[in-house]
Amino acid sequence: MSLKQQINPDKLPQHIAIIMDGNGRWAQKRGNNRVFGHQNGVAAVRDTVEAAAELGLGYLTLYAFSTENWMRPRTEIDALMSLLVSTINKETKTLQDNNIRLSAIGDINSLPKSVGKYLKKAIMDTKANTGLVLILALSYSSRWEITNAVKQIAERIEKGELKAENIDSNLFESFLNTAGIPEPELLIRTSGEYRISNFLLWQIAYSELYFSDTLWPDFRREHLYEAIISFQNRERRFGKTSSQIKNVNVNS
Ligand code: FPP
DSSP states (O other), rough: OOOOSSSGGGOOOOOEEEOOOOHHHHHHHHOOHHHHHHHHHHHHHHOOOOOOOOHHHHHEEEEEEGGGGGGGGGGHHHHHHHHHHHHHHHHHHHHTTTEEEEEESGGGGGGGGGHHHHHHHHHHHHTOOOSSSEEEEEEEEEHHHHHHHHHHHHHHTTTTOOOEEEEEEEEHHTTTTTTSOOOOOEEEEEETOOOOOOOOOOTTTOOOOEEESSOGGGHHHHHHEEEEEEHTTTTEEEEEOHHHHSSOOTHH
């Protein structure tokens, strides 16, 4: 049975988030510069996105550029930004052909004008698509997002529009960039690193974590299938006991 056939279509995660890591090491292993790794990472993005759409996932979030990535050498940042522009332009047709809607989270206004312009255009162009929602996390970090949410809530309180006693987790979530997006059930990180790196800290409270040794440019749909199969073989308890989940004997 192929890996794809081993996936139970009735138990698919609705939302998968991926920390795409290992581009630099992939390039360095080949005696090349880091940008070469990012360029080759695009093929992994394409295959993963196509596979996710084909499987019928609802949401796929890719951590493409973190707030902390602004501290990288200028040349690498510039190369990543132009890669983003060219990929978004080149791939908008693929998004249309696969009924994929593009979306973004992060401090989009901090991106270079050209990135913002083409990103917003691709988001507009794919707005009516009803299949997979592809969310690019760009200039994103969880602490930035959470701090922002706290500021907005504080402003509402200052203006008398909100009472502190009315703050609960649903209200808090409505101030996050991901408002309206279901939490990822599965978080994948590539390249053999076991870190979350400031990604969706609030949203992954109950996500299943899957770490792959594969460096991102080598990641293909089979790796995604393996992660989903692993996810489907886990018992998600959300703080309850195993028997409560299986509904066997709720008192044991
Ligand atoms: C992490 O590898 C990867 C990134 C910071 C950038 C990811 C970007 C792409 C795959 C390019 C295009 C993306 C889209 C969505 C069009 P790293 O540089 O941290 O690798 P290292 O840990 O080996 O140094």
